[in-house]
Structures are given as C-alpha cells and as structure tokens.
Amino acid sequence: MNSILVYIEINESGRVADVSLELCSKGRRLADRLGGELEAIVAGSNLADLEQQLYPYGVDTILYANDPRLSPYRTLPHFSIVDGIIRERQPEVVLYGATSVGRDLAPRIASHLRCGLTADCTALEIGDHTDAKTGKDYHDILYQIRPAFGGNIVATIVSPETRPQMATVREGVMRKEVIDENRKGTVVNLDANKYLRNEDDCLKVISRQIDPQGVDIKGASIIVAGGYGMGSRENFEMLYKFANMIGGEVGASRAAVDAGFCDNDRQIGQTGVTVRPKLYIACGISGAVQHRVGMEQSGQIISINTDPDAPINAIADYTIIGDVCEVIPRLMNAYQSCKQ
Amino acid sequence: MSIKIVVLAKQVPDTRNVGPEAMTPEGTINRSALPAVYNPEDLNALEMALRVKELLPGSTVTVVTMGPPRAEEIIREAIYRGADDGFVLSDRRFAGADTLATSYAISCAVKRLGHVDIVFGGRQAIDGDTAQVGPQVAEKMDIPQITYAEELVSVSEKEIRIKRRLSNGTEVVEAPLPVLVTVCGSAPRPRFRHAHLLLQNRHLEIPVWTADDVNPDFDRLGLSGSPTKVKKVDSVVLTQKDNICVENTQEALNSLISNLVTNHIIG
Structure with a gap:
C-alpha cells in the first residue's frame, strides 16, 4: 500500500x-x-x-x-x-x-x-x-x-x-x-x-482534571531556560522576572526538572518540548544532546555558564562566562536602561 | 484479603551522571565506567507495590529483573526495602533484545509464577526512556494497563483506583484486577532499607532463571526476536559555531542587550 x-x-x-x-x-x-x-x-x-x-x-x-x-x-x-x-x-x-x-x-x-x-x-x-x-x-x-x-x-x-x-x-x-x-x-x-x-x-474513568491552558513555551518568541546550574527553585524566580520583563517564557532542562527547580510542563528537549524561539537564553545549562535537539533551531542563542567548556557554548551565538545569579541582574539592568 | 503482586525492575547505567571518562576517544561508550543503579522509577513502582501490600495484609511482592547475573543486586535491594522475594532472568539468549523481545521474555517469566493480580513497573528506564516494556508486557499477558500512575487511590482484591499524570492534567481511573500499572517519578518516593531486613537477608541466594526455565519460543528472544535494528550510531560531535564571548561586565552586557533590541530580537 x-x-x-x-x-x-x-x-x-x-x-x-x-x-x-x-x-x-x-x-x-x-x-x-x-x-x-x-x-x-x-x-x-x-x-x-x-x-x-x-x-x-x-x-x-x-x-x-x-x-x-x-x-x-x-x-x-x-x-x-x-x-x-x-x-x-x-x-x-x-x-x-x-x-x-x-x-x-x-x-x-x-x-x-x-x-x-x-x-x-x-x-x-x-x-x-x-x-x-x-x-x-x-x-x-x-x-x-x-x-x-x-x-x-x-x-x-x-x-x-x-x-x-x-x-x-x-x-x-x-x-x-x-x-x-x-x-x-x-x-x-x-x-x-x-x-x-x-x-x-473494563476500565472506568472516575474523574479528570485537565488544565486546558497549560504553559505555551512552544509559542514563545523568547525563552529564558534554566538548568541544573541554577542551583535552586528560588533562583529560578529570577528567570521568571527576567522573562516577564523581556516578554518571554521560562523553560527548563531535564536536570532542572528532575532536581525539582521547575515543573515538567516547561521541560525542553527530547523528553520535553522542542522550541524554535527568536531568542534562547540558556542559564546554567550544560547542553546534553537531549536538551540541544529541543532548542538548537532557535534564532539566536545566548549561553550563560560558569564552565567555558560546557557543550551548549558550542552552539551559542553569544557566551557569557559567569555565575547566572550575577549575570541575570546585570542583563535586567541593561534592558531597563536601554528602554529608558 | 491478600493478592499476588509482581514488580518489574531494571538495573541501568547511571546516564544522569555521564562524565568524560564514560566516553572512549572513538566516541563509543565505556559501560564499565558508569555505575549501575536501580532504575529510579522502578523504585517508585516498588513503593506503590509495598503500599498495596500494607493495605491488603498477607499479599506478596515478587521482584523480577532481566539482565546480567550482577542484576541480583537490585533484587537484594528490593528485599531490603520490603519485597518478599525475587529472581533474575539471565541468559545470553536474551541478549540484544529490543523492547518487544524484552517484554516477551518478561511476560513468559511472569506467567510461570501462576496467577498474578497486579504487575507494577516503572514508567520508563533512564538508559532508554522508551516507556514501552510495561504496555507490551500487559498486552502479552492480555490484561489492561494503567500507565503514568502517580498515586494509589484505593485497592481491593477485585479492583484498583489510580491517579494518572497526563500531559496536561490528571485523571483517576479504576480497573479490575489483574492489571499492569506503570509508575512515574512524581509518585511517592521509595522507602529506605530496613536494617533488620538487611541483616536477615544479606546472605540470601537470589535465584537465577535461564531461558529454559520460562518455556519460551526461542525465536522470539534476544536479537532474533527484535524487529528494530540499530543501523548506525553517531557519537555526538560538536562543531564550534562562530560565537561571541561577552564579558561579564555591566558595560559589555549593556551593549549586548542594546544590540538585541536594535535588531528587534528583544521587543
């Protein structure tokens, strides 16, 4: 056939x-x-x-x-x-x-x-x-x-x-x-x-609770994604603030989801969602293949990582070597002064 | 008020912590450099099975794994945590099995145990992430399946109620026994070992079953029973993109952001 x-x-x-x-x-x-x-x-x-x-x-x-x-x-x-x-x-x-x-x-x-x-x-x-x-x-x-x-x-x-x-x-x-x-x-x-x-x-559905909205990271034109290097759920809050400021959504690597820093509906990669935003800002993400297949077609990629040899840097357009907790506030300052 | 429970388990290389030493210079995997661990979601499955056992006193929990003889470590681990017994299905004739041949071998072994009321297993194993073996064992046993289980709502000798985690929410379903349930990592965490179970069982012999013990159709085992073949494997080679290294200073970051705004990448 x-x-x-x-x-x-x-x-x-x-x-x-x-x-x-x-x-x-x-x-x-x-x-x-x-x-x-x-x-x-x-x-x-x-x-x-x-x-x-x-x-x-x-x-x-x-x-x-x-x-x-x-x-x-x-x-x-x-x-x-x-x-x-x-x-x-x-x-x-x-x-x-x-x-x-x-x-x-x-x-x-x-x-x-x-x-x-x-x-x-x-x-x-x-x-x-x-x-x-x-x-x-x-x-x-x-x-x-x-x-x-x-x-x-x-x-x-x-x-x-x-x-x-x-x-x-x-x-x-x-x-x-x-x-x-x-x-x-x-x-x-x-x-x-x-x-x-x-x-x-034989199987009965007793009740269903469906969230019709959900998180639409697939449709976002800017994604600020956090990895294991974010260190904690509290530090992830900073990503929400930054994403909100620049009109983006927050994503996460599997390692960050497994560590409990972020819910799995924001997971990007082979076992999460594949995204193609205009701008992808990878924060503390080392960049295992399963993550990269989910984001490497992004328009521009910025990687923020303390490790200069992190695999994600190889596919990034811009790399910033440094601690995300230091870099993100500086980027927020930069954006605010740029918009004034 | 007692039932018979089987828990499927797999010993897996710890792919969550793959260091540079795990890859050979040729780009292949050096399995011996990776620690072997109890597949995490199989521990969630064991925990749910032990809770059923507590709710239905007198029930038994038998753990089944397929793998090399050293996989007896995880049977032992399960017994230290509260399982009654278990065995390793180990035979070179099982080698090279994809999920279809694996589920066939496991279903033959489970059938040898006689009537079983609930089969639990992890949703998926971290070395493959396929989530296929559970539903395939259910089909081969011709029993219903409940995948993505997150919470045991209730259980009796006749039926089980489970809350499932879906892509966009949750649902509660009820199925008659016998049934196969796959459990995801968001289910309750596994309990620890009991010191007295460890002391009592540390010299326990774990039985090893070979292919002959489970009476299979040998053509359906291992490589010959596997429809999927690996055509080729590429190690992941990163070619360095021309990138700009931006200094971590306020001035450098200001110019990066203003550049992105000028080019309408940030609105």
Missing part, C-alpha cells in the same frame, strides 16, 4: 492536537517520497470539522470511528480500533505523538502486531539499508533517528523485516505546515462495533 497512517489525538476541546497536525505535515512528505497516501485514524465521539482541520495538512483519507466509548481516551478501546485498522489497511508506517496517549497506545499495538516501534524520534527519513549479517538489501525504509544512552549518542533505528514501521514523536519536533488550504480528501466512517470487544470497556 505504501501508505502512511497517523494516529490523530483529540484534545479536551474536541480539536485535533497540534502534535498530530505536525505528524500529518511530516507524514505527507514521507508519503510523497514513497508514492503513497496519507491516512489519518481518528477515534472519538461526535467530533466536528475534522475535514477542515486535517485536509490542509495533506491528509488523503480520514478513517473516523465515532462512538461514545472512545472519549475520553482509554487504552483498550483505542487499541482495538487502531490495531484493527492497521491489519486491514497494512500501512508501511504508523506515527503517533509521544504524549501520555501515544506512549500508552503505541507500544501495546507494537506488541500485538509484533512490529518495531521507536520512541521519541527527533528525525524521520526514508532510505535504503543493507543488513550487515545477511547482506539483504532493503529499499525505501524508515530511518527512525533518536538520541540514546543519556544523549551521548544519536542512533538510527530501522525495522527492516516487520510492518508497519512505527514511531512516536514529541510535540514541536516536526513543523506544522499547511500544504494547501483548499485540499480535499475523503472520509471513511468506521463501524466501531466491528472492532470493539466487550472487555475493552
């Missing part, structure tokens, strides 16, 4: 999640490269405007299962729908957002289909592969690229023998691109009863 299938995630307001539109944009390019179609699987309840939301991003076919049992998301009902559709339509590639939904669903499907799955890819490409042992050649397969081993290496993973080839991708990693506002496709309405089993209903 050569087709690419994207699992569409629906957010609390019943709209297609950004990460899914990003995957459709990427999926369109992969489908063009393979000469195949881009299909989107949507499992939900009474959703509106799917066509207007999905076609501009290059989707050819929307496979829509509409059933009250499919909202809110629960593993087993979604598993049965997506697993059944993959068996029927035999896509080459299936993509999922690396969210709390995609990372719950995709491995269960990979286990059932006994196919390969690579988590948190930072790039996807099509290419050829020769198996080193058997010498067998594979044409046009999916390269699933991700940092590994604490970010000290970047690995290219392939699943040559099994189909589909599956990957999860974090929000913000791929660019959301409208292919054509007026593009049209087709909708296939699925009969959910054909796929759902009685036992899929």
Whole structure:
C-alpha cells in the first residue's frame, strides 16, 4: 500500500492536537517520497470539522470511528480500533505523538502486531539499508533517528523485516505546515462495533482534571531556560522576572526538572518540548544532546555558564562566562536602561 | 484479603551522571565506567507495590529483573526495602533484545509464577526512556494497563483506583484486577532499607532463571526476536559555531542587550 497512517489525538476541546497536525505535515512528505497516501485514524465521539482541520495538512483519507466509548481516551478501546485498522489497511508506517496517549497506545499495538516501534524520534527519513549479517538489501525504509544512552549518542533505528514501521514523536519536533488550504480528501466512517470487544470497556474513568491552558513555551518568541546550574527553585524566580520583563517564557532542562527547580510542563528537549524561539537564553545549562535537539533551531542563542567548556557554548551565538545569579541582574539592568 | 503482586525492575547505567571518562576517544561508550543503579522509577513502582501490600495484609511482592547475573543486586535491594522475594532472568539468549523481545521474555517469566493480580513497573528506564516494556508486557499477558500512575487511590482484591499524570492534567481511573500499572517519578518516593531486613537477608541466594526455565519460543528472544535494528550510531560531535564571548561586565552586557533590541530580537 505504501501508505502512511497517523494516529490523530483529540484534545479536551474536541480539536485535533497540534502534535498530530505536525505528524500529518511530516507524514505527507514521507508519503510523497514513497508514492503513497496519507491516512489519518481518528477515534472519538461526535467530533466536528475534522475535514477542515486535517485536509490542509495533506491528509488523503480520514478513517473516523465515532462512538461514545472512545472519549475520553482509554487504552483498550483505542487499541482495538487502531490495531484493527492497521491489519486491514497494512500501512508501511504508523506515527503517533509521544504524549501520555501515544506512549500508552503505541507500544501495546507494537506488541500485538509484533512490529518495531521507536520512541521519541527527533528525525524521520526514508532510505535504503543493507543488513550487515545477511547482506539483504532493503529499499525505501524508515530511518527512525533518536538520541540514546543519556544523549551521548544519536542512533538510527530501522525495522527492516516487520510492518508497519512505527514511531512516536514529541510535540514541536516536526513543523506544522499547511500544504494547501483548499485540499480535499475523503472520509471513511468506521463501524466501531466491528472492532470493539466487550472487555475493552473494563476500565472506568472516575474523574479528570485537565488544565486546558497549560504553559505555551512552544509559542514563545523568547525563552529564558534554566538548568541544573541554577542551583535552586528560588533562583529560578529570577528567570521568571527576567522573562516577564523581556516578554518571554521560562523553560527548563531535564536536570532542572528532575532536581525539582521547575515543573515538567516547561521541560525542553527530547523528553520535553522542542522550541524554535527568536531568542534562547540558556542559564546554567550544560547542553546534553537531549536538551540541544529541543532548542538548537532557535534564532539566536545566548549561553550563560560558569564552565567555558560546557557543550551548549558550542552552539551559542553569544557566551557569557559567569555565575547566572550575577549575570541575570546585570542583563535586567541593561534592558531597563536601554528602554529608558 | 491478600493478592499476588509482581514488580518489574531494571538495573541501568547511571546516564544522569555521564562524565568524560564514560566516553572512549572513538566516541563509543565505556559501560564499565558508569555505575549501575536501580532504575529510579522502578523504585517508585516498588513503593506503590509495598503500599498495596500494607493495605491488603498477607499479599506478596515478587521482584523480577532481566539482565546480567550482577542484576541480583537490585533484587537484594528490593528485599531490603520490603519485597518478599525475587529472581533474575539471565541468559545470553536474551541478549540484544529490543523492547518487544524484552517484554516477551518478561511476560513468559511472569506467567510461570501462576496467577498474578497486579504487575507494577516503572514508567520508563533512564538508559532508554522508551516507556514501552510495561504496555507490551500487559498486552502479552492480555490484561489492561494503567500507565503514568502517580498515586494509589484505593485497592481491593477485585479492583484498583489510580491517579494518572497526563500531559496536561490528571485523571483517576479504576480497573479490575489483574492489571499492569506503570509508575512515574512524581509518585511517592521509595522507602529506605530496613536494617533488620538487611541483616536477615544479606546472605540470601537470589535465584537465577535461564531461558529454559520460562518455556519460551526461542525465536522470539534476544536479537532474533527484535524487529528494530540499530543501523548506525553517531557519537555526538560538536562543531564550534562562530560565537561571541561577552564579558561579564555591566558595560559589555549593556551593549549586548542594546544590540538585541536594535535588531528587534528583544521587543
């Protein structure tokens, strides 16, 4: 079939999640490269405007299962729908957002289909592969690229023998691109009863507390990010003041989140969000690969670090060698005098 | 009022503290230079299992790990903290397994334990960060899964209520037993070792199970059972960008900021 299938995630307001539109944009390019179609699987309840939301991003076919049992998301009902559709339509590639939904669903499907799955890819490409042992050649397969081993290496993973080839991708990693506002496709309405089993209903959602706003660091044009070198949650307060002053948002490295300096909804990097602001100010961040993949496409990068050899300095446009607690107040002074 | 609990655990290289000595000059990893630790979220999983045991007296907690023989260290660690027993699944035929082959081997081992009510595991391991093995074990055992568990709300012999951490909030779900639960790092911290458990068990032999003990389909183990292959590995080489080193003085920082403002990078 050569087709690419994207699992569409629906957010609390019943709209297609950004990460899914990003995957459709990427999926369109992969489908063009393979000469195949881009299909989107949507499992939900009474959703509106799917066509207007999905076609501009290059989707050819929307496979829509509409059933009250499919909202809110629960593993087993979604598993049965997506697993059944993959068996029927035999896509080459299936993509999922690396969210709390995609990372719950995709491995269960990979286990059932006994196919390969690579988590948190930072790039996807099509290419050829020769198996080193058997010498067998594979044409046009999916390269699933991700940092590994604490970010000290970047690995290219392939699943040559099994189909589909599956990957999860974090929000913000791929660019959301409208292919054509007026593009049209087709909708296939699925009969959910054909796929759902009685036992899929065994888990009950008792209550949900969703923060619809959340922190939008992805949309910020200036990010002031703190790392382990900030030293404490109190010192992070300084970053909020500075970010607020210059119209930016605060981000954090994983080390800072793990240390409890900052909440994980501000985490930038492979296991957080990928950002591309105009200006990125890295404060006390050493710059492990997993962090850099999440911010290296920023317009301008300023690094503030006591260590002149910190890896982040290599990708910075400006480096300031010094203690953040000394440098940030000086930058704030500088900004205030500049604005007067 | 008692149930049977299994906790999955992994001994991992401590990738949080990778120093320069952990990388060889060729850019490959020198595993022996990294300390091996109990995967942090697996300790959160152990803690949740021990709380269930306290709520349902008479329940048992068995810890299962797959790895080299030295992984018995973490079984011992779990017993010092309150687990009843455990074993290491160790065999060269398991080597090279990706998450699919790993989950297959683990599910075969868990099935050998007879009826199990709850399987706990950490959400993910710090050396891979995939979060795949938990859901894959659940699928292979054909039981429901609750991932991203943050809080044990209630438990009985029949069902469990868990608060989950989602990307943008939380939810409370209830599932019938048997069920598999993966626990994230924001769940309650693990308890410490008990001195008396340490003294009592420090000479304990930890059983090692080989592939033959778990009756698997051998084609589904290790490298041959792994659909994903590593095509290539690039060590991360940083090419120095032309950058400007700004002195940490008020004058130098003034000119940096005014430069950014002039170029409309800061509004």
